[in-house]
Amino acid sequence: MKNQINTIPEKINESDFVFERPSFLSKIFNLKMVLNTASVLSLFVIWGLLVNFGIYRFVLIPGPAEVLEWGIKWMGSKDFWMDASLSTLRVLGGFTFACLIAIPTGLMIGWNKIFSDLTFPTLEILRPIPGIAYIPIAILFFPWEEASVAFICFVGAFFPILLNTITGVKLIDRDYFRAAQCLGSKPRHIFWHIVVPGALPSISTGAALGMGIAWMASVAGEMISGKWGLGYRIWEAYTLIRYPLIVDGMIVIGLLGLGSSTLIRFITLRLIPWRKAITESLDESITK
Amino acid sequence: MSASTLNTTSNLWKQVRKTVANWTTVRRIMSVLLFLLAWTILVQFTGQFHQIPTPAAVFAALFQLKLGVIFTEIFRSFVRVLCGFLLGLLIGFPIGVAIGYSRIANYLLFPAVEMVRPIPPIAWIPLTVLFFINIESQIVFLTFYGAFFPIVYNTMGGISEVDIRLPRAAMSFGINRMGMLWKIILPAAMPQIFTGMKVAIGITWLMVVAAEMIASKGGLGYWVWYHHTVMEYPMVILGMGIIGLCGALCSVGIDVIGSHFMKWRNIF
Numbered sequence: 001m002k003n004q005i006n007t008i009p010e011k012i013n014e015s016d017f018v019f020e021r022p023s024f025l026s027k028i029f030n031l032k033m034v035l036n037t038a039s040v041l042s043l044f045v046i047w048g049l050l051v052n053f054g055i056y057r058f059v060l061i062p063g064p065a066e067v068l069e070w071g072i073k074w075m076g077s078k079d080f081w082m083d084a085s086l087s088t089l090r091v092l093g094g095f096t097f098a099c100l101i102a103i104p105t106g107l108m109i110g111w112n113k114i115f116s117d118l119t120f121p122t123l124e125i126l127r128p129i130p131g132i133a134y135i136p137i138a139i140l141f142f143p144w145e146e147a148s149v150a151f152i153c154f155v156g157a158f159f160p161i162l163l164n165t166i167t168g169v170k171l172i173d174r175d176y177f178r179a180a181q182c183l184g185s186k187p188r189h190i191f192w193h194i195v196v197p198g199a200l201p202s203i204s205t206g207a208a209l210g211m212g213i214a215w216m217a218s219v220a221g222e223m224i225s226g227k228w229g230l231g232y233r234i235w236e237a238y239t240l241i242r243y244p245l246i247v248d249g250m251i252v253i254g255l256l257g258l259g260s261s262t263l264i265r266f267i268t269l270r271l272i273p274w275r276k277a278i279t280e281s282l283d284e285s286i287t288k
Numbered sequence: 289m290s291a292s293t294l295n296t297t298s299n300l301w302k303q304v305r306k307t308v309a310n311w312t313t314v315r316r317i318m319s320v321l322l323f324l325l326a327w328t329i330l331v332q333f334t335g336q337f338h339q340i341p342t343p344a345a346v347f348a349a350l351f352q353l354k355l356g357v358i359f360t361e362i363f364r365s366f367v368r369v370l371c372g373f374l375l376g377l378l379i380g381f382p383i384g385v386a387i388g389y390s391r392i393a394n395y396l397l398f399p400a401v402e403m404v405r406p407i408p409p410i411a412w413i414p415l416t417v418l419f420f421i422n423i424e425s426q427i428v429f430l431t432f433y434g435a436f437f438p439i440v441y442n443t444m445g446g447i448s449e450v451d452i453r454l455p456r457a458a459m460s461f462g463i464n465r466m467g468m469l470w471k472i473i474l475p476a477a478m479p480q481i482f483t484g485m486k487v488a489i490g491i492t493w494l495m496v497v498a499a500e501m502i503a504s505k506g507g508l509g510y511w512v513w514y515h516h517t518v519m520e521y522p523m524v525i526l527g528m529g530i531i532g533l534c535g536a537l538c539s540v541g542i543d544v545i546g547s548h549f550m551k552w553r554n555i556f
Contacts, residue, residue, distance in 0.1 A: 035395035117315035216408035
């Protein structure tokens, strides 16, 4: 036994240390890729078949081919670019305002007990009111339609960002504060060097979540009060019986929403390279 | 005797002082009062806000409510929300468990779910109106769609984040696959599943309001929209408050059910 343990192989083969690289073909044709493509394809195939054979009321729903045809036509026209850019601007406007107000308020609420007592109960009362319910008030208050849609986006994005910022500050390890105080930091140093960077991962999650809800709110706002924009276009397509255009609009809204959320994650990951792993897990846990 | 009762009462008073009647409570009440004051001042003294009713007007509108009418509206919205939410739970929860627990199901279902998810539920309104004849089923479908994705994603995420040491320990005690799911994985994923349900019920209320505003077939959303069109603005704000209250009630209800399912959380 002793011999066996202590034996040193007389000759070390180089091949013992070289792992065989997976070939290009096996990278593509493994189980995962095959099933994933099957999944995506089956979505379109089932949709096409249901429409084609007109099961139940699927006769009324446009099929994939029609949608593609109308989509290409729509993309070529000036309307599309107008709609997409106006919707994006409204969402961005509302979202930027929400960030500008929610992040500082959230940081202060998480950090300062007195400020928290003074503001948080009011915000907690306002929070359960869904953004859509603000539409009548927004129409009443803003004479300008752009502003009323942007306001609804603002309300939608505000609370996810605020709550995630507060949680972010609350999750910071107490030891950092104590260490900073031992080393003689002033409150403003603690704020800029501990509270802000410590809450960033959570803020990033909240911002991505808020962006998604802002897109949703913008669609509702445009459907009810608007002249341009993707939500308005969907509703117009419905009233003018251009049904394939509805599906095109839905797809464009989905893509834009996904794109902007991904962009936010990408930017914020640049800001917080040290907590990459943690943000990713937080993302999955908090986002829908 | 009297000295001891005095002592206990003073202790009680101290307890009350400590928990209820302290500066924190005062500040919290002041927060709400300050908000109401700011609202009144803005409405009364600035030109921009003059169309929005004052808190006093909203409070006065509270006494003009016809209780029978408002309770039927609340009941209608509640039924729609609960139908959509339960459907979402019934369909979404098994799919979430399948995606989280089985690799094959993950490969098969996840890309398809991921492709539909970014489309916001409100963008589905025109297609839903086209597809369903019955208005109730339109609204229930929209609420279902709002509840579905948060439930699927949080169930999936909760299962994939279970501490790997728990299944390993169970395996070394010789547990079978079903037992692993019911006794280990699901209880461990429970907190996040309930987080998902809370997000879902919030979105469900949002969807019900949007769908009712467009469908105009009763419900709180329609009630708010109706009072907007007849220009009874205090009622609009009151309606928003009632919607918020109902949403908060539902989310508290889910918390209560959740704490019943997760009794071990109180121990640790």
